[in-house]
Structure formats: C-alpha cells, structure tokens
Amino acid sequence: MGATTTQAGVARRRTPTPWGSYLTLAVAVAVMVLPLVWMVLAGFKDPDEIYSSPIQWLPATVDATNYASAINAVPFGNFFLNSAITTVIGAGLKMMLGLTTAYALVFLDFPLKKLVFGVVIFALLVPQQIVIIPNYTLVAELGWINTYQGIIVPGLASAFGTFLFRQHFLTLPASILEAAALDGAGHWTRLWRFLVPISAPTIAAVALVSIVAEWNEYLWPLLVVDRAEMMTLPVGLTLLQNNDGMADWGVLMAATVLVTAPVLIAFFALQKRIVSGLTAGAVTG
Amino acid sequence: MSSATAAPQRQRQSRPSTSDPKATARARTTRWARRAPLLPALIFLIIVTQLPFVATLIISFMNWNSLRPNDTSFAGIDNYISVLTDQGLRASIITTIILTVTVVLVSLLLGLGLALLLDKKFIGRGIVRTMLIAPFLIVPVAAALVWKHALLNPSYGLVNGTLTWVWSLFGSDNPPQPELLSQAPLFAVEASLIWQWTPFMMLILLAGLQSRPMDVIEAAQIDGASRWQIFRYLTLPHLRQYLELGGLLGTIYIVQNFDAVFTLTSGGLGTANLPFSIYQTFYTANDYGLASATGVVVVIGTIIIATFALRTVFTLFQKEESR
Numbered sequence: 001m002g003a004t005t006t007q008a009g010v011a012r013r014r015t016p017t018p019w020g021s022y023l024t025l026a027v028a029v030a031v032m033v034l035p036l037v038w039m040v041l042a043g044f045k046d047p048d049e050i051y052s053s054p055i056q057w058l059p060a061t062v063d064a065t066n067y068a069s070a071i072n073a074v075p076f077g078n079f080f081l082n083s084a085i086t087t088v089i090g091a092g093l094k095m096m097l098g099l100t101t102a103y104a105l106v107f108l109d110f111p112l113k114k115l116v117f118g119v120v121i122f123a124l125l126v127p128q129q130i131v132i133i134p135n136y137t138l139v140a141e142l143g144w145i146n147t148y149q150g151i152i153v154p155g156l157a158s159a160f161g162t163f164l165f166r167q168h169f170l171t172l173p174a175s176i177l178e179a180a181a182l183d184g185a186g187h188w189t190r191l192w193r194f195l196v197p198i199s200a201p202t203i204a205a206v207a208l209v210s211i212v213a214e215w216n217e218y219l220w221p222l223l224v225v226d227r228a229e230m231m232t233l234p235v236g237l238t239l240l241q242n243n244d245g246m247a248d249w250g251v252l253m254a255a256t257v258l259v260t261a262p263v264l265i266a267f268f269a270l271q272k273r274i275v276s277g278l279t280a281g282a283v284t285g
Numbered sequence: 286m287s288s289a290t291a292a293p294q295r296q297r298q299s300r301p302s303t304s305d306p307k308a309t310a311r312a313r314t315t316r317w318a319r320r321a322p323l324l325p326a327l328i329f330l331i332i333v334t335q336l337p338f339v340a341t342l343i344i345s346f347m348n349w350n351s352l353r354p355n356d357t358s359f360a361g362i363d364n365y366i367s368v369l370t371d372q373g374l375r376a377s378i379i380t381t382i383i384l385t386v387t388v389v390l391v392s393l394l395l396g397l398g399l400a401l402l403l404d405k406k407f408i409g410r411g412i413v414r415t416m417l418i419a420p421f422l423i424v425p426v427a428a429a430l431v432w433k434h435a436l437l438n439p440s441y442g443l444v445n446g447t448l449t450w451v452w453s454l455f456g457s458d459n460p461p462q463p464e465l466l467s468q469a470p471l472f473a474v475e476a477s478l479i480w481q482w483t484p485f486m487m488l489i490l491l492a493g494l495q496s497r498p499m500d501v502i503e504a505a506q507i508d509g510a511s512r513w514q515i516f517r518y519l520t521l522p523h524l525r526q527y528l529e530l531g532g533l534l535g536t537i538y539i540v541q542n543f544d545a546v547f548t549l550t551s552g553g554l555g556t557a558n559l560p561f562s563i564y565q566t567f568y569t570a571n572d573y574g575l576a577s578a579t580g581v582v583v584v585i586g587t588i589i590i591a592t593f594a595l596r597t598v599f600t601l602f603q604k605e606e607s608r
Binding site: 018021022024025028029031032033034035036038039042050051055119122123124126128129130131132133134135136137138154157212215216218219223233234237238241249252253256259260263264267268 | 335336337338340341344398399402403405407413415416417418419420422423424425426427430431432434435436438440441443446447449450480483484537541543544547548560563564567568573576577580581583584587
C-alpha cells in the first residue's frame, strides 16, 4: 500500500498539467477533422455560398438540395446497391477463403507447406495494379465486363486474411483441437464449431479490413465497368465529378458524405474489437 | 503446432499399417477425403493470386498492343529496356519512391507523436482518439475529391480562403494564395495521403505503447530516469516491431496508390507514379507488353523495399513458433 502511494506521488510530481500536450492535441484534432467538417458543410451550401469571397464558413440554411441533385444526376441507388452487393459477397468469400486456407496451412500436413506459405506471403507483395492486364484480358474474354463476377472474382486474390488467420491459429493451444479430434470431429467441424467461435476478434478485424477494402476499391471497377447502372460508389463519384462536379462541388461533397457515412458508422459500431483484433493478430505481444 | 494436432490421426493409422498394407491405403484415402473440403480453397487462392502474376510475367516479354492484335510476338527484354530508358517511366519510378518514403516516414513520425500524447489519461480521450482516426475511414476517392475541390481550390478552397480571412483580420488585402495543385502537385498528393495514413500509424503505435511492461517503466522512474531516457531506452526499443509493422503495411499500400494521383492531378506535372503509369500504358496506349514489364518492375521494387521489413516479420514468426 505504501509503495503504491509513493509511485503515485512520483508520477504526480513528474507530470504537471501538460498544457503543451493539450494544445498540440487540439491542433492535431483540428487538422484531422476540419477537412471532414468542411466536406459536410459544403454539402449544405448552395453555389453562391461556396463561391464566395471572403470565405463563408457556415451555410445559411441546412437543406438537402445538394443531396437531391446528386441522387438525381447519377443513378445513385444503383451505385449503392452495386457497392453493397460486391462488398458483401466479395468480403464474405475472402473471409471463407482466408479461414479455410489458414486452417490448411496450420493444422494439415501436406508436402511443401513452407513453400505454399511463402507463395501466399508473396501474394501480399504483388500489387493489384500489376495483374490488371491478364485479369482484364481474361474477364473480357469470359464476357464478364459490366458484371458482378467481373468486379468480384479477381479481387479475391487477397492473402491478408489468410496471413492474419494463420498468425491467430498459431497462438491457439493445441489441446482444443486435439479434444475435438478425439471426439471424431472432421476438419470441417473443427474449423466451424471449435475455431471460429474462439476467433471472434480476429474475424471481426479481418471482416472490417475486407469490407473497407471492397467498399473503397477503385481502379479495378473503373476498368471493368463502363455502364453507369453497374458502377460502384467510388467509380460513380468520378462520374458525378465529370458530369457536373466541376461546376458545383457542393453536390459532389454531398455525394462524398453519402459514400463515406456507412464506413464511419460501421467503424464506430465495431471500434473496440477492431483495434484489439488487428494488433493481436499482427504483432506478438 | 500442426504436428501436435495431426498426432492423433497418425497414431490411429500407424496401428493397421504394421499388419495390412491395404488398410494403410484406406486410411490414406480417408485422410485425404477429410482434408478434401479444405484444400480447394488453398488451391483456388494460389491460382487467383499467382496465375495472373505468371501471366503478367509472360506478357512482359511480348510485343502486344491490343490495337494491333495480329502483331503479337516475342520481344525478349525490349519492354524492360523501354521501362528503364523511357524518360516518363523512369521519372515515375523516382516519383513512386519519393512519394512512398515521404508519406510513410512523415505519417509514422506524426503517428508516433499523437500516440504518445494519447497514451496519457485525460478527460475525453476516447472522443479525441475517435476523431483522430476518422480520416483513415474516408473512402480514398472521396478524400481525394475533398482535397481537390473543397480544400485546395485556388480561389474558394478552405486553405486559401482561411489565408485570405486571416490576412484580412490584420488589414491586409494581399494574402499568399498558393496554388498547390499546380505549383506543388506532388506535395498536394503527399499531404492528402499523410492526412489519411497518420491515423493508421497512430493506431498501431498506440497499441504498442499500451502493451509496454509498466512495472519496468515505474521502476526506472523511481530510479530517477528522465522522461527522455525512458523514451529512448525503454519505449523506443519496445515500439520497434510496431514501427516496422506500420512501415511495412504503409509501404505496401502507398507504393500501390492510384486513387489520389488519378483524382488530384491525373498524373500530370510530375506526379505520375508507377501504378498510374501502368494504367496509362495499359488503358490509353494499349501497350500490354510494356505495361506488364512496368508492373514486374514495381513488384521487384516492392520486394526490395519490403525485404528489410519482412525480415523482421519472419523473426516474429520464429519467436511465435518457438513459444
């Protein structure tokens, strides 16, 4: 007891109210958040307010005119639906592939396992832009231009989930699966009934990263989709910019708010799990 | 670990093998039948990840322009010579390196500073952390559009608008009006990427700070170590693997950046990095062979940059496997 009070005393003496730190933090928060606040404000401004000198900080009225124009100028409902479909299916398939591949890499004995893992790691280093040419040629030949499978399938080549799941599986005590194996559970049961339930934080982290990656994906959908009804939200934003964004970026900012909001909401809902899962999987403590 | 879980199986099958070779074969078939549902995923993953790269490698040695489909032939290393001698492509290699190194280093440093500030307890820490993370969550294209129009518009953007406002407060009507997008386009791209990536570095380093062994640090405090000494000799060595992880992931993503360059500057004025050049060679010039060769050069570059960091990742594996 006496020791703790001395320690607290030491800590208190060493840290007087750190006004400098608070000030630095306040500036940092301002720099990080102001662009976003400005984006939201611009979404409510009419052209006169945006193109005003001196600068007009706040919109005179908060109305949804820009949002309505954005939704009417381009098929926004389609963009949203396409993004949702490609994100859910793409991220779901990525998770399945990652879980089963990691299971095989950790719990199965097969020849050249080290080499196979090396190949998977190598995939982490090959940027998606590199393989656009063979992928595009193949997708075009299959007649998959402007289709969901054209957008989704080449993107499944992600080793990130496999990597994190493998790291996580390696930290699990062997006894859990030994017990399951003695009960006669097959690999499939072991994976879904025993491993998945105790891997929730890692799965949440990989799910979030995959969902965000699919939602944000830009270059590939830009290449394989040229019909407006099949575009995803990021590609649709470019279409909106090219159509009338240059003239009035209030509309464009309203659209970026619509595109960004789902990711922000998903993050704030899952925040705690994500941070712990990501770092627990990637770094050994 | 894998051998431990496979052990019960091996025991089960080793018994019949001494008496009956047919039983061994049967055991092997059942073993394969049990594995079977899992291996397709592995094989599929290898195919989708590796075959396109092999195809890229092959195309990079070919003369292939989709505008002249009948003129396809083997080109040897001509495409690679073009990559390394072509002025534009060589410039884009340098741009990629400058862009990646600047963004990764600056966002690591800023992220470290913010993480150190956030490591202390204070009222409202959760809200501050959430607000600092926000830029990382913005869809990259949306972020680039915000920077291009709302922030960096030369007459009506937030940056120049604020400058005009501040100067007018002091009665000056001649404020500086930098046109970043045309005068310092690479800096504009870097600034927008640093804005997006600092939160990511901050998150990783904050996790590192919070996993420090506090008893050692308290002992050092009692022994009269200064704050700088604690940071230099206790915190920094502990953070090393977190710094390397952030650096590695950041490098992998920023080398590949396309969205910011394409949206902010359309690759003009010396901001074309390799991914943008590949896009241009492929999409506009339709030179599949040259674009593929450029892609292979990017992969080799990424591997060289990442090797140092990867070595640490592998030592992490070893530590983990030896546990």
